[in-house]
Amino acid sequence: MALSEFDLIHRFFQSESLQCGQGVILGIGDDCALLNLRPGEQLAVSMDTMVSGVHFPVDAAAEDIGYRLLAANLSDLAAMGAEPVWFTLALTIPSVNESWLEGFSRGLAQLAGEFHLSLVGGDTTRGPLTLTVQVHGRIPVGQALRRDGAYAGDHIYVSGSLGDSAAGLALALNPPSLLSATDSYLLERFYRPTPRVEMGRLLRPYASAVIDISDGLLGDLQHILQRSHMGAELELQHVPLSEPLLATMPRQDALLKALTGGEDFELCFTVNPADEANMLRELQRLQVPLTRIGTITHRTGLRMALDGEEFSLPAHLGFQHF
Structure with a gap:
């Protein structure tokens, strides 16, 4: 029996290893996630899309794809000096391949666990393999690193x-x-x-x-x-x-x-x-x-x-x- 969208989400993306962050009031399973920032913090948000055959070879291992997708997004937070806390995932796949999904979610979970990062929502649909992650980080007010501060002599x-x-x-x-x-x-x-x-x-x-x-x-x-x-x-x-x-x-x-x-x-x-x-x-x-x-x-x-x-x-x- 083919997995439904909700079965797919529950089986591959609601594991404890993807639900380890802080400040999550309500995560996967409702229309929106509810998230708390601590007093004196700002939210840093970044999103990247990877497409099979463009950003990674079509025969790349699913676990490597999951790891690389999240790592690329976390690098944006690093450049802002932000602490990663949550991410969302939009997953477009040509078919439900359980072996591929197990590997992909394992790669995500490996890096998410390292940074105590929670998957708090997203979407799944059918189509050419396209993967989008949006990461959320927190940073003390006024301390974000930016691109516009370089000065002569630096x-x-x-x-x-x-x-x-x-x-x-x-x-x-x-x-x-x-x-x-x-x-x-x-x-x-x-x-x-x-x-x-x-x-x-x-x-x-x-x-x-x-x-x-x-x-x-x-x-x-x-x-x-x-x-x-x-x-x-x-x-x-x-x-x-x-x-x-x-x-x-x-x-x-x-x-x-x-x-x-x-x-x-x-x-x-x-x-x-x-x-x-x-x-x-x-x-x-x-x-x-x-x-x-x-x-x-x-x-x-x-x-x-x-x-x-x-x-x-x-x-x-x-x-x-x-």
Whole structure:
């Protein structure tokens, strides 16, 4: 007997592992969720959609898809310095495949449990595989990190390493017959990114502007520059590249992946030099590499140099949705 919509929701999305957050007065099962913020808090909301064959390969494991979908959304909250608390899910599937749904909900639950995040509502319907999550985070009033605060003289930092996810996607689309340890690392970086939620929270007192790297470093940094009405100078030899990435391609190709590949879901942020030492001291306990890659300037536009020589790329940079 085929599962009804309500049976599907109850079986796969009302488990305790997806109902572990705080402030839920009424969750799944009614027309709306009822949620409580604590006094002195604001609500941060973000939503992303992933489509099979566009954002992930059609044969990707369901568990990886669930994990990646939620991680990408949590990265937006990290960039605002928000604490994740709730999320909703709109699930469009071509048919009720119980094995796929079990894997997908397991991937969601793994990350939701890590951040004590509750699934509080959503919708299911039939159609081409399309997945939408809306995340909700809380943040003390006036402490949200934004894109519009960068100022001339601020230093530009990125977390982690860049380009790994784009290389992992290339492997996912054309998998080798035998995976090496390097291949597995890059695939993990694509399917299982780490949202820098705790880093975002710790950056609240220090960062002047923050964005998560979803569409490529250069494209996302441009958003900070445009919103802040500033320019930047980048020293590309400092862009952090992982050893596995460098083991698979020449350094110049790896650098291009890092600059334009996207979906690393690391943070790019700016900080006043006067706050830099305190920031680095505070963030060192996370044991996540932080790399200074440039400086914000009054002169608008993005200028790049590699080992002291001017460097340029084609005009269309980063991931384009259309």
